[in-house]
Amino acid sequence: MGVSVLIMTWNEEANLPACLESLAWSDDIVVLDSFSTDRTVEIAKAAGVRVIKRKYDTEDRQRMFGLTKIKFKHPWVYTPDADEVTPPELRDEMLAIAADPECPEAMFKARYKNMFLGKWIRHSSLYPTWITRMVRPDRVRFERQVHSVCVADGPTGQLKNHFIHYSFNKGIAAWYEKHNRYSSVEADLAANRAKQKVDWADLFSPRADARRRGLKSLSYKLPFRPTLRFLYMYVLRGGFLDGWPGYVYCRLISGYEFMIIVKTAELQRRDRGLQV
Numbered sequence: 279m280g281v282s283v284l285i286m287t288w289n290e291e292a293n294l295p296a297c298l299e300s301l302a303w304s305d306d307i308v309v310l311d312s313f314s315t316d317r318t319v320e321i322a323k324a325a326g327v328r329v330i331k332r333k334y335d336t337e338d339r340q341r342m343f344g345l346t347k348i349k350f351k352h353p354w355v356y357t358p359d360a361d362e363v364t365p366p367e368l369r370d371e372m373l374a375i376a377a378d379p380e381c382p383e384a385m386f387k388a389r390y391k392n393m394f395l396g397k398w399i400r401h402s403s404l405y406p407t408w409i410t411r412m413v414r415p416d417r418v419r420f421e422r423q424v425h426s427v428c429v430a431d432g433p434t435g436q437l438k439n440h441f442i443h444y445s446f447n448k449g450i451a452a453w454y455e456k457h458n459r460y461s462s463v464e465a466d467l468a469a470n471r472a473k474q475k476v477d478w479a480d481l482f483s484p485r486a487d488a489r490r491r492g493l494k495s496l497s498y499k500l501p502f503r504p505t506l507r508f509l510y511m512y513v514l515r516g517g518f519l520d521g522w523p524g525y526v527y528c529r530l531i532s533g534y535e536f537m538i539i540v541k542t543a544e545l546q547r548r549d550r551g552l553q554v
Contacts, residue, residue, distance in 0.1 A: 279354075279379075280305055281304055281352055281355070281356050281372050281376045281412070282304065282351050282352040282355045282356070283301050283306065283355065283356045284350075284357050286340055286341065286359070286360075287310070287311045287322070288311065288314055289315060290314070290316075290318045290361070291317040293360045293361040293447050293448065294309075294360050295325075296444075297359075297360050297361070297362060300364040301356075301364055304356070305351065306328075308327065309322040310332060312333060313331055313333060318360075330348060337426045338420040342420055345418070345420075346415065350415065353414055354372070354375070354376045354412060355413055355414075355415055356372060357411055357413065361445055361448075362390070362442065362443050362444070364442075365440070365442065371437055375412070383430075383432065383433050384430035385417070386413075386434065386436065386437050387408040387409060387435070388409060388411040388436070388441055389406040389408055390409065391442050392445060393442060393446075395526070399527050401515055402515070402523070402524040402527045408436065410428035417430060418430050457534045457537070461537035464538045464541075465542040479492075480492030503535050504535040504536040505532065507535045511532075512524070512525065
């Protein structure tokens with residue numbers, strides 16, 4: 279039994295070749311493209327994979343379209359981003375799972391090694407971060423417009439091996455452009471989050487993903503959030519051990535937090551009829 283692959287793309291000509299090369303073992307690869315204006319579709323077709331186009335609205339809707347409207351050859355679907363590379367050991371692990379007819383899980387999460395300036399920024403990127411990457415489409419759904427969350431109808435598992443994430447391959451300007459979009463959505467959600475109670479159980483959970491969720495909910499209650507985010511990543515989590523790449527990365531993320539705060543304040547002033 280094999281594993282199908284679904285890759286969502288928009289202007290990924292810089293990343294897609296390496297991604298597809300690391301997926302050559304799959305006999306069913308689908309690129310769900312959001313009408314790219316570069317060579318993304320050309321590269322995908324040249325590699326012999328299926329290409330389906332859909333206008334992008336939100337991340338959760340795009341993922342759900344891919345998983346529910348596209349017919350795959352295999353029951354299991356691997357869902358890497360275009361800026362990710364799949365090592366052989368992760369491939370072998372997923373194929374072994376797919377070959378087991380008694381596997382009870384509806385989805386599996388995987389950790390990643392985030393690369394920046396030629397270095398794995400292990401501490402700065404808050405490793406380990408678990409992301410859903412292998413699913414049975416008929417037993418999962420995605421929620422949340424940005425950094426979507428996968429909800430499973432059944433037990434979930436964790437893959438032992440990592441994928442490699444090259445989130446800066448398209449350059450710093452592209453990173454800012456993407457996070458400018460993300461911060462706008464986060465600002466829309468921030469006001470409601472600020473009214474919610476902190477889930478203290480998540481903060482002390484043995485699961486890394488639950489602790490991250492708890493910390494995020496707590497962060498909306500705290501003043502000076504960008505500064506606190508930098509200190510947490512760079513000092514408490516040891517980002518300084520990643521050298522210069524770690525310092526730059528932590529500064530970028532704290533700047534992203536500041537963008538969310540400023541945009542949230544703008545929305546709140548507009549709601550009150552005040553001038554921005």
